[in-house]
Amino acid sequence: MIRKRGLLLGVALFALPLLPACGASDDTPTPADPTATPTPTETPPAGQTVSWADANCSGPPPNPVDALLTLRNDAGLPTDTGECPALGTTVDVLFASPHVWGDIDCKDGVTPVDALKILRFDAGLDVTQEAGCPEMGQEVQITVQ
Numbered sequence: 001m002i003r004k005r006g007l008l009l010g011v012a013l014f015a016l017p018l019l020p021a022c023g024a025s026d027d028t029p030t031p032a033d034p035t036a037t038p039t040p041t042e043t044p045p046a047g048q049t050v051s052w053a054d055a056n057c058s059g060p061p062p063n064p065v066d067a068l069l070t071l072r073n074d075a076g077l078p079t080d081t082g083e084c085p086a087l088g089t090t091v092d093v094l095f096a097s098p099h100v101w102g103d104i105d106c107k108d109g110v111t112p113v114d115a116l117k118i119l120r121f122d123a124g125l126d127v128t129q130e131a132g133c134p135e136m137g138q139e140v141q142i143t144v145q
Helices: 002-018 064-074 112-122
Strands: 048-051 090-093 098-100 139-144
Antiparallel strands (some): 048 139
């Protein structure tokens, strides 16, 4: 008996979508789906997720190679930052103010002090940052301005 009810219910549900095709007209508007997720009106810009102070995007955490790239940039030598923006490029950090890529402490641009801070971080020593600056090694989403 339970099988018959299930079968009849299945046939009834199968036939429902066919009713309008059989000549029945229903001009009643369909109510909105109460389970639908509302679409956000503003979406953040697509960006690149990187580790703050990882100059060449080789993967967290920042390491001495990142410090070397920072020093090469300061000396005017070529630097290969891989998938990351060039050192000194202004980037928008999602949910933060614009920052200069490679300016690890957000103070005075890309300098040897930034390289020193990367080395201190790598050695497990304390590193001070300016207010509003991402923490060393923090995952951030950036877009190039």
